[in-house]
Amino acid sequence: MEDLEIRRAAADDVPAIVAMLADDPLGARRESPDDLTPYLTALERIEGDPNQHLMVAVRRGRVVGTLQLTIVPGLARRGATRAIVEAVRVHADERGGGLGTRFVEWAVDRAREEGCRLVQLTSDATRTDAHRFYERLGFTASHVGFKLQL
Template identity: 50%
Template structure:
């Protein structure tokens, strides 16, 4: 991507665009509810994330337009000698800029934030159905070192 990308904390004014991007793929369209007005649970989640000093909802902007989003959560652990980890979640880029290197810039930004916060590890998960994403994260140096499990409660 030749143009300069600006990274910043998301504001509530960005929320509509964020949900739109989250819903703009095969899996996201099944999981998210992009409608007007946005359901209140998105606003409640945004407010909780914004109030938590260990969570950052980061948007990537190109010429003032939000074209990417990711959440970075910083977590202290007892294991590994009490170190901190950063978890990257909800990474999405606008369909208009996919394949132009924005995703790489976003992940590199998250890694730098993790270093700034003193984390010893950066982790993320990706749905096994997202084969392109799995390749992408591998190309950035991430390794599939663990088998993950999830239990849906709703």
């Protein structure tokens, strides 16, 4: 992993990020790699919010992973700040080599640096391989999640 760089995403990284988001049955239905306009607009909003960390993993100049870490201050849990990890993706030809573990460990370390007392994430109910991956990293399936499409 010495040749791996983890850094903030830039506009030039958006095509690779969107391609990874779209590279599975769920993402293929909800992402639109042919029109990057909404993604670039979202990146501008993310860059303007200090609690948002859209990250990429780069190996030999190529984006091979992405995740978003959000820091959320709150009153619950005695005023605890929590971190939310979303949109974790590793390029198909990089899976199984430890990159996902390294990337999520980076997010947990960054959450600690930010003073977070809890790291949480969601994973679609159909992503059973991802569930096993997160459990191996110490996460527990502790809640039932709900979504309301707007």
